[in-house]
Amino acid sequence: MNDAPAITTVPVKLGDRSYDILIGAGLIDRAGAAIASRAGSVRVAIVSDETVAALHLDRLTRSLSGAGIDSTPILVTAGEKSKGFATLEAVTNAILAARLERGDVVIAFGGGVIGDLAGFAAGIARRGMRFIQMPTSLLAQVDSSVGGKTGINTAHGKNLVGVFYQPQLVLADTDVLDTLTPREFRAGYAEVAKYGLIDRSDFFAWLEKNWRGIFDGGPERTEAIAVSCQSKADVVARDEKETGDRALLNLGHTFGHALETATNYDSARLVHGEGVSIGIVLAHQFSTKMNLASQDDAGRVEAHFRQVGLPVSIGDIPGELPSAEKLMDYIAQDKKVARGALTFILTRGIGQAFIAKDVPPSAVLSFLQEKHPT
Amino acid sequence: MNDAPAITTVPVKLGDRSYDILIGAGLIDRAGAAIASRAGSVRVAIVSDETVAALHLDRLTRSLSGAGIDSTPILVTAGEKSKGFATLEAVTNAILAARLERGDVVIAFGGGVIGDLAGFAAGIARRGMRFIQMPTSLLAQVDSSVGGKTGINTAHGKNLVGVFYQPQLVLADTDVLDTLTPREFRAGYAEVAKYGLIDRSDFFAWLEKNWRGIFDGGPERTEAIAVSCQSKADVVARDEKETGDRALLNLGHTFGHALETATNYDSARLVHGEGVSIGIVLAHQFSTKMNLASQDDAGRVEAHFRQVGLPVSIGDIPGELPSAEKLMDYIAQDKKVARGALTFILTRGIGQAFIAKDVPPSAVLSFLQEKHPT
Ligand SMILES: NC(=O)c1ccc[n+]([C@@H]2O[C@H](COP(=O)([O-])OP(=O)(O)OC[C@H]3O[C@@H](n4cnc5c(N)ncnc54)[C@H](O)[C@@H]3O)[C@@H](O)[C@H]2O)c1
Ligand SMILES: NC(=O)c1ccc[n+]([C@@H]2O[C@H](COP(=O)([O-])OP(=O)(O)OC[C@H]3O[C@@H](n4cnc5c(N)ncnc54)[C@H](O)[C@@H]3O)[C@@H](O)[C@H]2O)c1
Ligand SMILES: [Zn+2]
Ligand SMILES: [Zn+2]
Numbered sequence: 001m002n003d004a005p006a007i008t009t010v011p012v013k014l015g016d017r018s019y020d021i022l023i024g025a026g027l028i029d030r031a032g033a034a035i036a037s038r039a040g041s042v043r044v045a046i047v048s049d050e051t052v053a054a055l056h057l058d059r060l061t062r063s064l065s066g067a068g069i070d071s072t073p074i075l076v077t078a079g080e081k082s083k084g085f086a087t088l089e090a091v092t093n094a095i096l097a098a099r100l101e102r103g104d105v106v107i108a109f110g111g112g113v114i115g116d117l118a119g120f121a122a123g124i125a126r127r128g129m130r131f132i133q134m135p136t137s138l139l140a141q142v143d144s145s146v147g148g149k150t151g152i153n154t155a156h157g158k159n160l161v162g163v164f165y166q167p168q169l170v171l172a173d174t175d176v177l178d179t180l181t182p183r184e185f186r187a188g189y190a191e192v193a194k195y196g197l198i199d200r201s202d203f204f205a206w207l208e209k210n211w212r213g214i215f216d217g218g219p220e221r222t223e224a225i226a227v228s229c230q231s232k233a234d235v236v237a238r239d240e241k242e243t244g245d246r247a248l249l250n251l252g253h254t255f256g257h258a259l260e261t262a263t264n265y266d267s268a269r270l271v272h273g274e275g276v277s278i279g280i281v282l283a284h285q286f287s288t289k290m291n292l293a294s295q296d297d298a299g300r301v302e303a304h305f306r307q308v309g310l311p312v313s314i315g316d317i318p319g320e321l322p323s324a325e326k327l328m329d330y331i332a333q334d335k336k337v338a339r340g341a342l343t344f345i346l347t348r349g350i351g352q353a354f355i356a357k358d359v360p361p362s363a364v365l366s367f368l369q370e371k372h373p374t
Numbered sequence: 375m376n377d378a379p380a381i382t383t384v385p386v387k388l389g390d391r392s393y394d395i396l397i398g399a400g401l402i403d404r405a406g407a408a409i410a411s412r413a414g415s416v417r418v419a420i421v422s423d424e425t426v427a428a429l430h431l432d433r434l435t436r437s438l439s440g441a442g443i444d445s446t447p448i449l450v451t452a453g454e455k456s457k458g459f460a461t462l463e464a465v466t467n468a469i470l471a472a473r474l475e476r477g478d479v480v481i482a483f484g485g486g487v488i489g490d491l492a493g494f495a496a497g498i499a500r501r502g503m504r505f506i507q508m509p510t511s512l513l514a515q516v517d518s519s520v521g522g523k524t525g526i527n528t529a530h531g532k533n534l535v536g537v538f539y540q541p542q543l544v545l546a547d548t549d550v551l552d553t554l555t556p557r558e559f560r561a562g563y564a565e566v567a568k569y570g571l572i573d574r575s576d577f578f579a580w581l582e583k584n585w586r587g588i589f590d591g592g593p594e595r596t597e598a599i600a601v602s603c604q605s606k607a608d609v610v611a612r613d614e615k616e617t618g619d620r621a622l623l624n625l626g627h628t629f630g631h632a633l634e635t636a637t638n639y640d641s642a643r644l645v646h647g648e649g650v651s652i653g654i655v656l657a658h659q660f661s662t663k664m665n666l667a668s669q670d671d672a673g674r675v676e677a678h679f680r681q682v683g684l685p686v687s688i689g690d691i692p693g694e695l696p697s698a699e700k701l702m703d704y705i706a707q708d709k710k711v712a713r714g715a716l717t718f719i720l721t722r723g724i725g726q727a728f729i730a731k732d733v734p735p736s737a738v739l740s741f742l743q744e745k746h747p748t
Binding site: 085089092093096097099123124125126127128149151154155156157160161162163164241333 | 459463466467470471473497498499500501502523525528529530531534535536537538615707
């Protein structure tokens with residue numbers, strides 16, 4: 001208590017649905033007190049995956065019971081495959097079986113898969129329960145836990161089914177990231193860099209210099225997470241339901257989602273952040289091809305992602321991939337597509353991303369054929 | 375066109391989510407024009423059940439194509455059992471497979487089961503599509519199509535999973551009710567009478583006199599539907615998400631839902647409106663037992679429901695039923711229960727329903743044991 005480390009607070013301003021993101025070391029141990037002080041005497045369901053639960057669930061349960069809060073764990077298999085209808089049904093039923101009432105709390109305790117899945121279940125169980133995000137992956141701390149998008153995948157594509165459902169609190173314990181595999185840490189890093197590439201060229205330059213401190217758990221880590229959360233919170237406050245600007249956050253995601261669909265959400269081959277990494281590099285290269293951005297900027301992005309150990313091209317994905325034509329098909333089914341013309345996030349250079357509404361599908365296809373000859 | 379019959383419009387006032395309910399004969403034939411004038415050039419998925427589709431789908435499809443609107447039918451089996459996760463998944467996937475975009479339209483064309491199911495699917499497909507209700511049962515026209523509650527059932531109880539999702543338009547064609555079975559028509563009538571019993575004793579008295587005209591398709595039918603929609607719209611405008619007053623609409627439903635769960639949603643034994651009919655009679659009798667309402671008022675309600683041919687007691691349900699204790703268990707799991715004390719809709723007499731927050735579970739149990747000795 002006395003030597004409690006500093007906590008950074010990032011507010012998300014959404015009128016009567018505003019909430020705080022708390023970021024800091026050792027936050028799990030303070031979760032019980034934080035929840036009790038906000039929500040009073042509630043019961044809690046903790047949705048987590050088996051990997052995260054084995055490493056960190058005990059500490060969370062103890063923190064809650066220390067504050068007089070009973071909790072029921074609801075565990076699913078780790079990995080993207082849990083983001084589907086079958087697991088959604090199981091988790092929702094488990095929340096009902098635990099006899100939680102509308103004012104009780106569902107905690108998402110895990111990476112982005114758990115956040116998206118548990119958030120969706122919390123949004124539909126009893127037409128909406130209280131919901132708290134406790135992201136445990138870097139990707140979830142800097143991106144998926146903030147902003148209220150929840151959802152699952154179907155055979156038709158990523159995240160095509162879900163609800164907008166804001167959490168009432170986000171608790172990001174930075175220590176917990178130490179148990180993440182280097183591969184998953186890197187994947188999350190792609191989303192951190194994304195904020196620099198959208199509209200903060202200074203931040204991207206800072207990352208080029210300071211990325212080692214972020215990976216090693218230096219003070220740069222908390223700093224990078226806070227800047228990322230602030231970037232996302234700003235965008236979400238401007239455009240909660242993605243009728244405009246929020247689409248910028250999809251930089252790299254149209255290509256990335258198509259690659260995830262093409263690898264059948266098989267985490268052994270490709271995880272979300274890796275798809276985003278390749279997608280961001282492709283988006284810069286495509287922007288170059290469209291004479292929008294310089295070759296230099298595209299090269300700088302590719303070099304940085306390669307340096308931190310991220311995949312940067314379609315060829316970096318192990319195993320067989322469907323043809324460029326098939327990838328194009330997945331892109332057309334992605335939700336950022338409006339009636340024939342493709343909406344894409346393109347860029348004029350580092351920190352200068354924009355929403356392009358009239359990208360000719362033929363240009364994308366020929367670019368893909370070049371990047372992925374079969 | 376020239377001799378188009380009169381249409382009654384009931385507005386639902388919900389700020390930027392406001393919409394109109396149009397009520398009248400032959401509205402199906404005018405649906406295409408009504409939708410085209412509001413939504414422009416959209417594509418449409420029509421969710422319906424096999425019974426309704428066989429009777430009326432052709433007319434709707436023709437009306438749409440007459441206005442230049444392409445539509446894809448998505449059909450499910452008729453009956454309450456379709457309101458579950460499996461069908462929700464199938465319908466949602468069918469919407470995606472039809473390649474509808476966010477601005478395209480999902481039409482619920484059927485009774486309350488279709489409205490609740492299709493509304494839920496429309497609310498989660500691409501995190502929310504345009505949605506239009508075309509209710510074809512009396513119950514759906516006077517109740518379920520208005521107000522934005524959508525959902526499905528689970529083993530834990532009725533409507534425990536869903537979203538609040540408002541339609542952009544409700545089109546109630548009163549002619550279509552002529553093909554409804556007398557049993558389903560009666561079931562819907564229980565919800566019409568409910569509005570009188572909540573807070574419009576004049577309307578209930580009018581129903582006692584005019585119910586035959588409603589059943590026979592006289593001008594009383596449109597009148598009764600319009601009054602019902604107006605009643606519901608008023609309540610919903612005051613309290614969209616049921617944090618207060620809206621709970622009054624659950625008059626009879628806590629008992630009713632328990633009976634539906636107890637009969638495993640088997641429409642052959644009990645349909646929703648029949649459960650509501652029995653539930654409303656029980657709510658009046660229980661209010662009498664609690665010395666809140668007069669025996670006369672409870673008797674008047676029972677007599678009217680019996681006169682129109684509705685079931686009025688637990689014993690009217692064919693087949694075996696679980697014990698009073700088990701029914702009590704279902705009640706405790708119903709969503710209108712807050713932490714130990716039961717919240718019930720009770721009444722001080724006809725047109726004087728109120729929300730009672732501290733009903734002792736023991737009183738309900740002993741009342742049930744009396745009404746349902748096993
Ligand atoms: N909702 C949004 O706005 C949004 C934004 C971006 C991404 N997403 C979604 O997020 C998902 C990707 O998130 P993710 O990369 O966190 O995936 P994830 O949840 O699968 O986590 C990745 C892996 O790391 C493990 N893990 C998590 N925390 C750990 C820890 N502290 N120690 C050890 N292992 C740990 C998990 O068990 C899993 O195996 C995708 O489904 C993506 O679509 C959503
Ligand atoms: N969302 C809400 O606010 C709300 C309110 C009340 C009830 N409900 C729900 O509504 C459902 C009950 O609605 P319902 O009684 O309409 O059930 P339903 O949809 O099952 O319809 C009843 C039967 O009538 C048939 N039918 C419908 N229209 C017909 C027509 N014009 N001609 C011939 N047959 C027709 C159907 O095929 C079905 O067999 C329940 O699931 C209940 O929970 C929801
Ligand atoms: Zn992402
Ligand atoms: Zn009802």
